[in-house]
Amino acid sequence: MPTSNSSEPDPPDALETPDAHGAYPRLAEEQVLQLSAFGERKRLARGSMLFCEGDRDCGLFVVLEGLVRVVQGDEAPGGSRVIAVHGRGRFVGDLSMLTGQAVFVTAVAQTDVEVLEVRYDGLKEAVTRNQALGDLILRAFILRRSIHADLGIGLRIIGSRHSVDTRRLRDFASRNRVPYRWDDLEEDPEAERTVRAFDIPPDQTPIVIWKGRMVLRNPRNAELAALLGLRDGAPPRDAFDIMVVGAGPAGLATAVSAASEGLSTVVLDAFATGGQAGTSSQIENYLGFPAGISGAELADRAVVQARKFGASFMIPGEARSLDRVDGHFVVRLSDGVRVEAHTVVLATGVRFRRLRLPGMDRLEGPSVYYAATEFEARLCRGDTVVIVGGGNSAGQAALFLARTASDVHLVIRHEDLDRDMSRYLADRIRSAERVHLWTESEVCELRGQLGLEEVVIRDVKTDERRPLGATALFVLIGSEPHTGWLAGAIALDDRGFVRTGGGGGLFETSSAGVFAVGDVRSGSVKRVASAAGEGAVAVRLVFEHLVQAGRR
Numbered sequence: 193m194p195t196s197n198s199s200e201p202d203p204p205d206a207l208e209t210p211d212a213h214g215a216y217p218r219l220a221e222e223q224v225l226q227l228s229a230f231g232e233r234k235r236l237a238r239g240s241m242l243f244c245e246g247d248r249d250c251g252l253f254v255v256l257e258g259l260v261r262v263v264q265g266d267e268a269p270g271g272s273r274v275i276a277v278h279g280r281g282r283f284v285g286d287l288s289m290l291t292g293q294a295v296f297v298t299a300v301a302q303t304d305v306e307v308l309e310v311r312y313d314g315l316k317e318a319v320t321r322n323q324a325l326g327d328l329i330l331r332a333f334i335l336r337r338s339i340h341a342d343l344g345i346g347l348r349i350i351g352s353r354h355s356v357d358t359r360r361l362r363d364f365a366s367r368n369r370v371p372y373r374w375d376d377l378e379e380d381p382e383a384e385r386t387v388r389a390f391d392i393p394p395d396q397t398p399i400v401i402w403k404g405r406m407v408l409r410n411p412r413n414a415e416l417a418a419l420l421g422l423r424d425g426a427p428p429r430d431a432f433d434i435m436v437v438g439a440g441p442a443g444l445a446t447a448v449s450a451a452s453e454g455l456s457t458v459v460l461d462a463f464a465t466g467g468q469a470g471t472s473s474q475i476e477n478y479l480g481f482p483a484g485i486s487g488a489e490l491a492d493r494a495v496v497q498a499r500k501f502g503a504s505f506m507i508p509g510e511a512r513s514l515d516r517v518d519g520h521f522v523v524r525l526s527d528g529v530r531v532e533a534h535t536v537v538l539a540t541g542v543r544f545r546r547l548r549l550p551g552m553d554r555l556e557g558p559s560v561y562y563a564a565t566e567f568e569a570r571l572c573r574g575d576t577v578v579i580v581g582g583g584n585s586a587g588q589a590a591l592f593l594a595r596t597a598s599d600v601h602l603v604i605r606h607e608d609l610d611r612d613m614s615r616y617l618a619d620r621i622r623s624a625e626r627v628h629l630w631t632e633s634e635v636c637e638l639r640g641q642l643g644l645e646e647v648v649i650r651d652v653k654t655d656e657r658r659p660l661g662a663t664a665l666f667v668l669i670g671s672e673p674h675t676g677w678l679a680g681a682i683a684l685d686d687r688g689f690v691r692t693g694g695g696g697g698l699f700e701t702s703s704a705g706v707f708a709v710g711d712v713r714s715g716s717v718k719r720v721a722s723a724a725g726e727g728a729v730a731v732r733l734v735f736e737h738l739v740q741a742g743r744r
Contacts, residue, residue: 209276215335218281223325224254230314235306242299246403248421251311252285258305260284262297264345265404287333290496293421296346296371316500334489344373351398352377354642356557357410358398364413366567367464368422369488413508414527424504431520432456434734435533437511440467441720442710443539444494445727451501460509466491467541469720471563473592478721514681534743535734538690538708542671551638559644560665564589569596572664578647580635581668587617589666594626603630605652673712689714696737699730705737
């Protein structure tokens with residue numbers, strides 16, 4: 193609810209923030225009128241809070257008169273950081289309003305204002321009726337999230353770059369597109385002073401600071417997820433119609449299709465929505481996006497779409513076992529929670545393999561990465577990096593990192609870049625000035641004390657070894673299925689992929705009522721578009737199974 197703090201002074205700059213990239217569009221009068229049918233007009237005094245950092249389930253606000261500023265931090269004088277100022281026709285909100293997460297900023301009336309508040313249910317109805325308006329709002333929210341990430345708005349993580357837990361928290365925030373600021377205890381005197389101010393001993397770091405006041409000492413991923421609203425409430429006692437295990441393109445497509453058909457749907461993933469595709473900097477061969485789309489944006493759009501139809505998400509929700517109990521399925525999670533459903537769709541995808549070589553055990557935590565997103569790009573700005581891999585993921589990463597890194601070295605074991613990579617990517621890599629291609633080569637050793645300093649590259653034909661100075665290694669090589677938890681419950685092929693083609697159709701496994709889609713399925717085409725297509729088609733088979741079982 194809006195609160196008042198009218199004694200607060202205005203910031204020096206009362207002008208609107210320019211809309212340089214489409215993050216702060218101004219609605220047309222017709223669009224405001226359309227939203228008015230689903231919202232409530234309110235007059236608020238200067239200093240009133242529209243929403244505060246950490247709030248959940250708050251609405252979007254359209255400014256009708258006056259100015260609203262968006263800030264981070266305490267709204268006491270001198271305690272906040274102004275992010276943007278919005279005037280008539282602009283809307284104030286964050287991507288969290290569509291995903292159910294906590295918001296990372298605070299909105300306050302800079303002058304006396306009149307606003308239109310549109311709650312989630314009303315906003316969902318409005319954008320369903322006007323697709324162009326929905327696309328405008330969603331695109332703006334996604335761009336704002338990117339701006340917040342660039343500014344370090346959101347969580348504050350303080351920890352050593354050499355700490356495995358610091359890396360774990362940074363990875364969890366990055367993969368879930370949670371904006372954060374990382375302060376390195378090894379180099380930042382302010383970070384050390386902050387830790388001492390909270391009287392936190394070294395063995396309790398890293399710490400996470402939320403809303404400038406709440407301090408979590410080396411929290412588990414599940415604790416962070418609960419704080420931010422990444423995980424919906426505890427599952428109900430009654431079984432869902434469908435449980436989707438895995439939230440990559442195949443799982444998200446399944447969730448959207450199932451929920452839109454009226455099936456009660458829950459989605460589990462051990463780490464984040466988006467899967468392996470969510471770490472892709474640019475997907476250029478996905479239908480409907482001629483300019484390309486990042487994996488993160490594709491995932492965010494799918495989550496918003498699935499939630500619009502009523503799907504629930506449990507992130508993190510790491511599946512440990514699958515059993516059939518009293519005619520339905522039970523998946524037990526790593527934290528002991530049981531989730532029950534009448535059908536299960538396995539969409540756990542694959543994971544990149546890890547390299548086994550000298551120096552990896554010591555340097556993997558601080559210096560080795562298995563994804564190349566905006567967060568990793570910021571960490572490697574101006575540095576020399578090495579990428580191992582010859583597929584599309586490696587090619588996309590090379591071009592993306594070349595925007596900010598000083599030099600990118602791409603290492604492949606064979607001589608033909610076109611063998612495993614799409615032609616358009618291979619051609620771009622050959623012409624990229626900052627990308628250096630090493631063919632018929634492999635990384636054979638990592639060197640460095642507390643962090644990576646050198647990568648040793650071996651010529652596989654001559655055995656010549658050359659040291660190369662680098663601060664980061666990206667490993668984007670072959671994949672392996674995430675199916676260890678299914679051993680004994682579902683038939684797998686000799687490589688661990690799920691066998692399908694049972695009595696219930698192409699995607700049904702050896703257990704009736706359990707289906708597999710996407711990369712985890714034996715014989716599938718390992719591409720984003722095909723994974724999404726399989727997820728959508730499998731829902732038809734799920735529906736038929738439920739009808740035959742008398743569940744529909």
